[in-house]
Amino acid sequence: DIQLTQSPSFLSASVGDRVTITCRASQGIGIYLAWYQQKPGRAPKVLIYAASTLQSGVPSRFSGSGSGTEFTLTVSSLQPEDFATYYCQQLHSYPRVTFGGGTKVEIK
């Protein structure tokens, strides 16, 4: 299985901060990567697919980049509602998709 390693696993940030989360794949996956946001007690919600395509309705402060083995999710100016856990997901080995371990973004 393709392994995804997210870093950091935890970060503390303030409202207005620029935040970047990295996801590294154990082998090349092209652009077959999605990012999800999950708030406590809620289902995940897709933010980005195909590495850099913003899901409809997702604020433009979210952006994704990368290809191959290294990907980033950036929030340009963190808002109170963005404090959550973020997961990357690889779809290259569909149907055997895997998720990263998650990055929890907390208020500093």
Next chain:
Amino acid sequence: EVELVESGGGLAQPGGSLRLSCAASIFKFTTYWMTWVRQAPGKGLEWVSYISSNGHTIYNADSVKGRFTISRDNGKNSVYLHMHSLRAEDTAVYYCARVAAAPWDFDYWGQGTLVTVSS
């Protein structure tokens, strides 16, 4: 608006069985693959099972192979997860989700249903 509602979770004994249901309000349910994903308490996300739009193709994660079966009833806009030989490590919130067209991310999720396996 797409809506997915899971039900059927609860407490099961080790070795027991449960059937989860997911009712979908989707205009063209019959054209979408569906999937189940689980999340153990305090842990990350784990893909469990896929079923094709017509129900003829199924994929299961190795962790549930031979124990869990996914099915669907397109007449009822529903997908199911039949869980047998349950183990303590199957304890999790189970989410059903819709599989988007390529590149096959999960674009809509239900609210989840908790399965607890304990004696």
